[in-house]
Amino acid sequence: MDKNLAGTLIEKAIEQLQFSYAPYSNFKVGAALLAKNGTIYGGCNIENASYSPTNCAERTAFFKAVSEGIKEFEAICVVGGKDGILTGYASPCGVCRQVMMEFCDPETFQIILATSKEQYEIFTLEEILPLGFGQKNLT
Numbered sequence: 001m002d003k004n005l006a007g008t009l010i011e012k013a014i015e016q017l018q019f020s021y022a023p024y025s026n027f028k029v030g031a032a033l034l035a036k037n038g039t040i041y042g043g044c045n046i047e048n049a050s051y052s053p054t055n056c057a058e059r060t061a062f063f064k065a066v067s068e069g070i071k072e073f074e075a076i077c078v079v080g081g082k083d084g085i086l087t088g089y090a091s092p093c094g095v096c097r098q099v100m101m102e103f104c105d106p107e108t109f110q111i112i113l114a115t116s117k118e119q120y121e122i123f124t125l126e127e128i129l130p131l132g133f134g135q136k137n138l139t
C-alpha cells in the first residue's frame with residue numbers, strides 16, 4: 001500500500017472519531033473503508049444502553065457501503081482509544097473480522113492499524129483471521 005493512500009485513510013479514520021457515540025465505554029473508534037471504486041466510507045462505533053445492539057466502527061463503514069450497493073473493497077483503516085486518545089492499535093473484534101470475510105478476499109484485503117499518520121502497521125485479513133470461514137466453504 002502506497003504511503004500517501006495509507007495516510008489518507010488514517011486521516012479519514014481519525015476524523016470519524018468525532019462522530020463516535022460511546023457514552024458507556026468512552027472508547028471511541030473510527031474507520032475508513034476503501035472500496036475498489038476509490039470511494040472511502042467512514043464509520044464510527046455506535047453504542048446502546050442495552051449494550052448488545054452496539055455497532056463497531058468497522059461494521060458501520062461496511063454496512064454504509066453495502067447498503068449503497070458497494071461490495072468490493074481494498075482496505076480499511078481502524079483507529080481508536082479511550083476518550084479518543086490513540087495510545088495503541090484498536091484491532092478489529094471477531095465479529096468485524098467475520099464481516100470482512102464476507103465481502104473481502106482474505107489474501108489481499110488490507111487492515112491498517114494506526115495511532116497516527118506516522119505510526120501504523122498493515123495486515124491482510126488472512127493474517128488476522130487465519131482459517132476463516134466464508135462463502136467459499138459453502139460451495
Ligand code: THU
Pocket residue numbers: 022025027028029044045046047054055056057058090091092093096
Ligand atoms: N469497538 C469497535 O468499534 N471496533 C472494534 O473492532 C472493537 C470494539 C467498539 C465497540 C464499543 O463501542 C467499544 O469499542 C468498546 O468495546
